[in-house]
Amino acid sequence: MNCKKCESPGTVVLRQKDHYCENCFTTGINHKFRAIIGKNRAIPPNEQVLVCLSGGTSSTVLLDMVFNGISMSNHKKLRITPCFVHLIDSVHDKNADKTANIVINQCKQYDFQVYVIHLSEYVQAHTNLPEANSVPANKNEEEFQAMLRSMPVTVRNDYFMKIRSNLLVRVAEQLQCNYIFTAETTATLAINLLSNLTMGRGAQVQDDVSFYDGRNDSIKILRPMKDISKEELDYYIKIKNLHPADQSTFQQNSLQSVIGSFVTELQDSFPATISTICKTADKIGTYNNNQSNEKCVLCKSILRTKSTKLTALEATNFSRVVSLQSPSNADFKKMEHQANYSNEKSMFPYVNDRLCYGCSRNYSEIDDSTLPRFIHDAIQSIT
Ligand SMILES: [Zn+2]
Numbered sequence: 473m474n475c476k477k478c479e480s481p482g483t484v485v486l487r488q489k490d491h492y493c494e495n496c497f498t499t500g501i502n503h504k505f506r507a508i509i510g511k512n513r514a515i516p517p518n519e520q521v522l523v524c525l526s527g528g529t530s531s532t533v534l535l536d537m538v539f540n541g542i543s544m545s546n547h548k549k550l551r552i553t554p555c556f557v558h559l560i561d562s563v564h565d566k567n568a569d570k571t572a573n574i575v576i577n578q579c580k581q582y583d584f585q586v587y588v589i590h591l592s593e594y595v596q597a598h599t600n601l602p603e604a605n606s607v608p609a610n611k612n613e614e615e616f617q618a619m620l621r622s623m624p625v626t627v628r629n630d631y632f633m634k635i636r637s638n639l640l641v642r643v644a645e646q647l648q649c650n651y652i653f654t655a656e657t658t659a660t661l662a663i664n665l666l667s668n669l670t671m672g673r674g675a676q677v678q679d680d681v682s683f684y685d686g687r688n689d690s691i692k693i694l695r696p697m698k699d700i701s702k703e704e705l706d707y708y709i710k711i712k713n714l715h716p717a718d719q720s721t722f723q724q725n726s727l728q729s730v731i732g733s734f735v736t737e738l739q740d741s742f743p744a745t746i747s748t749i750c751k752t753a754d755k756i757g758t759y760n761n762n763q764s765n766e767k768c769v770l771c772k773s774i775l776r777t778k779s780t781k782l783t784a785l786e787a788t789n790f791s792r793v794v795s796l797q798s799p800s801n802a803d804f805k806k807m808e809h810q811a812n813y814s815n816e817k818s819m820f821p822y823v824n825d826r827l828c829y830g831c832s833r834n835y836s837e838i839d840d841s842t843l844p845r846f847i848h849d850a851i852q853s854i855t
């Protein structure tokens with residue numbers, strides 16, 4: 473079969489039917505990448521963008537496409553000034569230090585500098601950037617691991633994503649970048665979407681899985697790889713002879729890992745699975761019934777304001793308080809007050825006050841003394 477575009481022999485076969493030659497394929501993917509950014513008009517020209525590199529397949533392709541984009545000389549040029557960061561994930565990646573060095577070498581090949589930061593930096597209120605292209609000492613690992621160990625695995629995975637984006641925003645602030653590129657693919661986003669729903673984060677789906685995460689007032693997270701399929705990434709890596717890090721991950725049993733295998737196994741038999749999930753996600757808007765600017769301390773989502781109507785959450789909370797009282801001293805008014813304001817008896821501590829529903833549920837399952845001091849203080853601070 474010949475290439476759909478130029479009639480040369482078509483060696484790249486997408487979706488089992490579309491044939492392309494290698495040249496038209498790579499040009500097409502690069503065009504698709506710039507089009508996603510251009511179409512959304514998300515970035516004003518010549519902005520500094522923090523590009524987050526994990527070293528994996530999608531990240532390796534992203535790095536190559538950013539280089540191609542900014543190297544173009546015509547009107548198609550990607551008008552951004554990229555900065556690069558790699559967050560060392562020694563929790564999930566068995567070869568974390570090796571991966572960091574692979575990312576440093578990948579960047580060197582394009583003459584880019586990359587800042588390498590341990591995820592454990594999260595436990596400090598401030599992060600000082602290390603020298604570029606070097607792996608810094610990991611000073612906070614013990615405290616970081618103790619915090620993660622205190623959480624059930626499902627909560628830990630959920631919280632981990634918040635840690636990652638909080639740290640990225642922190643690095644972006646330091647490098648004066650108003651935009652961040654992350655390399656999540658549709659497969660990851662589909663799994664995140666379903667995990668979010670099960671964790672009670674329905675209201676945050678749009679920020680967590682769409683192209684644009686606008687949660688932070690000044691720094692926006694964009695996901696320009698979201699429309700590029702695994703099939704396309706694999707062809708791209710092979711044709712351009714790129715070398716992603718081999719990230720062998722630790723096995724764990726959690727809600728997210730179960731959803732992960734469910735989605736990928738379904739995808740094997742029904743190739744439209746992931747794209748259907750993601751298209752559904754794009755249709756979900758954010759229901760914002762308030763003008764509140766109060767943000768969740770942990771995930772930075774906008775908190776719901778208390779309404780006059782009794783919500784399911786408040787009803788559950790109230791039932792719990794009532795069931796904990798002995799019948800003899802039942803005082804309705806007092807119980808109502810406890811349900812709404814006492815965080816010890818609440819099933820949803822600090823909900824809609826300091827924490828969103830999802831984070832409040834997580835908080836109720838963790839040992840809060842292991843949380844970083846600055847988080848602890850922010851949750852318990854008195855208004
Ligand atoms: Zn062609």
Ligand SMILES: [Zn+2]
Pocket residue numbers: 768769770771772773827828829830831832
């Ligand atoms: Zn939250």
